[in-house]
Amino acid sequence: MGEPIVAAWLSRSSLDVAPELIGCTLVRRFASGEELRGMIVETEAYTVNDPACHAYRRRTARNQVMFGPAGFSYIYKIYGMYHCFNVVTDGDGIPSAVLIRALQVDHSLSTAVAHIQHQSPDKPHRVAAGPGKLCRWMQIDTSLSSTPLVPGSPLWLEQRSPAIQQAFDDGTHTLVQTTRIGISQGTELPWRWYLNESPAVSRR
DNA sequence: CTTCCGATTGAA
């Protein structure tokens, strides 16, 4: 277990938070007490005055949580069959979020039940290599939207471990910054980041 | 109300 990420740390521009979330851990906790973990290896930032942001046009029932304070989940259904998980960032009244696009899973930490529940055609290291895939693997759906990201909740975040931070510091881990995927507006904005050394990045 | 289409994925 790492140090929990608190709302204050997320209360900054999504453009600052998104790259810093790489190497951090997303934790999914079930009512049974079972937990699934994955290291974040790919993120995208969405912010104000960003035509690709769901909150660009107006406040709606779906995107309202993005208008509130940082530290909550924003989860939506896409293409009628997948879900996407976001972390709400920045101050109250500033709609912005970071889309978590891929997790690197350490299968030695996964429990037997978790293995049974995720039947995926992919190789094990790719089970969470994409925003829709990570939600499928962690069993995340819209019922978990607007959840506070704090320990003991169904979802929370943990800071980079000392070992991971060291890997960034000594250059073993490097970040790639590029343009976002799957959008039709704001395509020129370089607001996607991924861990170059990870095999779990959705797309390069 | 009706129409359109998407912050995706996996198969052809």
Add this chain to the structure above:
DNA sequence: TCAATCGGAAGG
């Protein structure tokens, strides 16, 4: 390259 599949958002 393209279909699956459906809820939210836009348009009339």
